[in-house]
Amino acid sequence: MLLDFHRLGGLKWVLVGIGLFVAAFLLLPILFTVALSFGSSQWLVFPPPSWTLRWYEDLFADPRWIDSTLTSLQCAVLVTILSVGLGLLASFGLVRGSFPGREAVRAMFLMPMIMPVIVVAVALYAFFLRIGLGGTLVGFVLAHTVIALPLAITSICNALERFDKAIEDAAILCGANPWEAKLRITIPAIREGLFGAAVFAFLTSWDEVVIAIFMASPTLQTLPVHIWGTLRQDLTPVVAAASTLLLLFTLALMVVAAWFRGRTK
Amino acid sequence: MTSVSIVERGGGPPQRRRRSGGGFSYVLPALVLLSLVFVLPVLLLLLRSVTEPTLGLQNYAELVESATYGRVFLNTFLVSAVVTAITVVIGYPIAWLLVILPRRWADLLFGIIILSMWTNLLARTYAWMVLLQRTGVINKTLIGLGIIDEPLTLVNNLVGVTIGMTYIMLPFIILPLVTTMRGIEPDLLRAAALCGAGRLDAFRRVLLPLSLPGIAAGGLMTFVMSLGYFVTPSLLGGTSNMMAAELIAQLIQSLLNWGMGGAAAFALLVLTLALYALQLRLFRRAQAGRA
Helix, strand or coil: CCCCCHHHHHHHHHHHHHHHHHHHHHHHHHHHHHHHHHHHCCCCCCCCEEEEEEEHHHHHHCCCHHHHHHHHHHHHHHHHHHHHHHHHHHHHHHCCCCCCCCCHHHHHHHHHHCCCCHHHHHHHHHHHHHHHHCCHHHHHHHHHHHHHHHHHHHHHHHHHHHCCHHHHHHHHCCCCCCHHHHHHHHHCCCHHHHHHHHHHHHHHHHHCCCCHHHHHCCCCCCCHHHHHHHHHHHHHHHHHHHHHHHHHHHHHHHHHHHHHHHHCC | CCCHHHHHHHHHHHHHHHHCCCCHHHHHHHHHHHHHHHHHHHHHHHHHHHHCCCCCCCHHHHHCCHHHHHHHHHHHHHHHHHHHHHHHHHHHHHHHHHHHHHHHHHHHHHHHHHHHHCHHHHHHHHHHHHHHHCCCCCHHHHHHHHHHHCCCCCCHHHHHHHHHHHHHHHHHHHHHHHHHCCCCCCHHHHHHHCCCCCCCHHHHHHHHHHHHHHHHHHHHHHHHHHHCCCCCHHHHHCCCCCCCHHHHHHHHHHHHHHHHHHHHHHHHHHHHHHHHHHHHHHHHHHHHHHC
């Protein structure tokens, strides 16, 4: 009755109404940003008096936007490689190993996910200042890998638990050495988990701002840090243009993810 | 364990190949990284909270006694509680819809939620900064409709923080609620109807109690996440009503007061972990109740 859409009666329309309202609430800021990025008014008047590509031209003419985007990309790619690599190894140990303290290690790997990011950020800020990693790409990559790792491990562990180890053992019985069996049988079988881990790790680094604010130097900053710095000065429509490009990027990733899921099914 | 392999159970030849108690070397690289870039720095920060400026608990004493710090933590609690309450009230019908809507519409709604969740946090916060300003669209619309005469102050205060945070947190409560509500047997509601329960009765006495574990777990998660949030409060909030994460950032980055900053960070950390432990217990009980 209550869980059957067609038998809800009048309640059905109340729920649909709330659904439309929330969908609008969720979409409003996104659509609004896209509209502003093409609007001619510097004072963010809406609806804008006319349409222009000026903010995109400003964006691409400013080397700081380009540099910070490249830093972000570089950082996110390295974080993805590192998180998937370390996460894959760790997941093998967590799912199949039987060493003492395994559950404690698993809990520790998940810790960075539940800690308030600000605590991690200030702790790393102090530490990296001391050992000279503040304001370096290595610093960015290490810090982001630590918070991306829990997501990567969760995704890979789930896939590995679903995979029947007997298949890998069979390959070994047929003469493959253990590494070959892992590489040619197990890893292709859990590719969806690996892909999920890669997407999570990439997005974690790409979108991360709190740690990056503390890690950045005047000469080296990621895209979110540059947006943050710009926002603190004024609400220029250039940020709307940058946000719109980020949105397109997210949409592209979602499409790729959906396509990948469809293909592996 | 979801799947136990046959060989492992039977103890065939490959089993002998595995050293007993093995697997530790696999987790070692990640463990080393985590120890050096996470555990050690956090411990060092905590150490500074009891050694700077002098050895002792004076930083924690100040944290408890000072009216300024007290107000920051009160603000943080207040905003987190209000955000949690709003997200539960709005998120519940949305989760319900997602469970019962015909497939195509559910997918569409789901896509919108995921899209908003995946859109860059700063991009979304920027949008709210623009929408909520005095000359922004929301004020203009309200004035145009004749609802208000003077523009409302919607940003640089706790109202702005609450709106922005609600927007960010909504998906995080909807997703666990959907999981809980999918687990509810529709037959139970049919049985309630057969026993003569009206819609309101069935909701109050069957559907709501059964979805309570999801509300509790999701609500607690929203609350905990809100407590430690930094970006949205500092962009949409004002200078006079800071939240905890901003206080920590300011103590350390602007005032270079590592002792107090460390103490405030530790207080937030303990609070967060305690609430997570509570959430884990609620979640376990919910699962036990279902089994």
